[in-house]
Amino acid sequence: MKQLKNSRTQTPNKKKSRKSILFTIAFIVLGFILAYSYNLSGSGSDEEEYTGGEYFGQEEYFREQLIEQQERNKELREELQDKQALVQEYEQDFSENEEDFANYALEAEQLRLWLGDMPIQGEGLRVVLNDADYGTGNLNPNDFIVHEGHIFQVINELNISGAQAIAINGQRIDGNSYIVCTGPVITVDGIQHPAPFIIEAIGKADVLAAAMQLNGGVLDQLVNDNLVVTLEQSQTISMPALLTES
Incomplete structure (x- = not known):
């Protein structure tokens, strides 16, 4: 009976030891679980913090790049405006120079025509001077x-009236031409011409004719000098260039 009592008293102690061991193991496992969970949560927050910082850095970088590009675009627009203004200035200068060149070319052509370096054609007046018939009386043929x-009178009046070019019997003359009368012929720049003397002038035909026919003017004076004078307005008078010495 004593042995049975001892075995009953040992059984509760064994149960109490097992429970302690189980609780210990459970607490250890729970500790590991909590520690592992804490590590996971800590690493996640670091990753999120790292990702957020990286994104903020990229955003700041792109913002700076955008600002630099906008500044560059502004500089390019200003440069483009300057270039456009320069092109407009060049175009205006070219237009003005082109107009000046056209005017210079026209003046040069008119000057060459006036100097007789070029043939010329246009409307004008034709004045024919001829000797008169003095009969058989005791009159002076001169x-x-x-x-x-007489020829100088006509030429001077035509020049004053705006003649652009003058020719005598088809020979072009200018301000340096010399005219000499030798009996029934005249010599123009060394070339002799017999009567009738045809003096042609290119210019406004009606103006030239009106100037010649003024009362008491050149036409009346020539008639009073016993000359035969005819006037003819023409729409087309052609003259060669001046004869030049080779």
């Missing part, structure tokens, strides 16, 4: 023939 003075 009073009935054309002299260089």
Whole structure:
């Protein structure tokens, strides 16, 4: 009976030891679980913090790049405006120079025409001077023939009236031409021409004719000098260039 009592008293102690061991193991496992969970949560927050910082850095970088590009675009727009203004200035200068060049070319052509370096054609007036018939009386034949003075009268009046070019019997003359009367012929720049003397002038035909026919003017004076004078307005008079010495 004593042995049975001892075995009953040992059984509760064994149960109490097992429970302690189980609780210990459970607490250890729970500790590991809590520690592992804490590590996981800590690493996650670091990753999120790292990702957020990296994104903020990229955003700041792109913002700076955008600002730099906008500044560069502004500089390029200003440069483009300057270039456009320069092109407009060049175009205006070119237009003005082109107009000036056209004016210079026209003046040069008119000057060449006036100097006689080029043939010329246009409307104008044709004045024909011819000797008069003095009959068989005791009259001086010199009073009935054309002299260089008569030709100079016509030429001067035509020049004053705006003639652009003048020719005598088809020979072009200018301000340096010399005209000499030798009997029934005249010599123009060394070339002799017999009567009738055809003096042609290119210009406004009606103006030239009106100037010649003024009362008491050149036409009346020539008629009073016993010369035969005819006037003819023409729409087309052609003249060669001046004869030049080779």
